[in-house]
């Protein structure tokens with residue numbers, strides 16, 4: 564089946580289901596988005612783009628940026644960072660503090676907030692200006708100057724960061740945080756406030772479908788074996804305490820964000836991004852997950 568036909572069919576079927584959820588409001592600015600928006604973009608390994616709905620509209624990528632920042636420091640992990648962050652599914656909400664105490668300041672994985680804060684800390688140690696480096700990196704792997712920071716979202720989250728600040732101090736208490744908490748938090752919040760469209764997000768995930776090589780940046784972003792590892796982490800941890808269900812229903816490595824986006828890959832075939840702001844109680848987009856479930860159902864293949 565032609566990819567364009569396929570995603571259009573998925574789009575219309577999901578719309579007919581009239582699925583409902585709730586737009587994230589713990590970051591007040593996110594609550595202002597129009598909840599009815601819905602878009603899908605799929606990018607094949609030649610870079611051909613297929614899109615439907617609001618696929619060109621920029622949205623807040625939030626935690627999807629954790630895949631980009633993890634990639635930026637991944638090479639350090641083999642030697643050092645895996646002593647600071649684990650690679651196990653959390654089975655707990657993305658912002659759980661209890662688990663961090665129980666496990667003595669070593670976050671379960673790099674995609675829950677505690678883990679992503681450790682990654683942001685590592686980026687702060689590595690780069691003089693990590694915020695700019697993150698933007699440059701994502702622009703590079705998308706082949707476009709597509710990244711912007713939504714200042715309202717950034718400031719809104721900064722004002723409501725008590726939980727993440729608490730977590731960062733907690734990590735510090737366990738000697739797992741090297742830099743100034745406020746400085747790292749600013750980097751983390753700014754990566755979460757990045758806005759991109761489904762097209763650009765799918766392009767930025769393309770290297771993960773292509774053994775680590777980005778056709779947009781025209782270079783290897785990570786080694787082939789590290790691309791497989793990042794995909795394994797997305798499959799097991801990308802949807803927090805709903806990762807098992809996502810693997811069961813969709814069967815692709817993917818990452819969600821509370822802006823309602825999901826980026827996913829079918830290795831050696833395509834990368835895909837879906838966006839719809841209404842979330843389920845786990846903080847994952849209701850329509851985006853349904854769309855990906857229908858996509859792999861209709862394709863009759865997934866990772867498995």
Ligand SMILES: NC(=O)CC[C@H](N)C(=O)O
Pocket residue numbers: 624625626627657658676720727755819820821822846
């Ligand atoms: N799951 C998410 O997308 C959470 C990201 C959000 N910026 C937070 O830290 O709470």
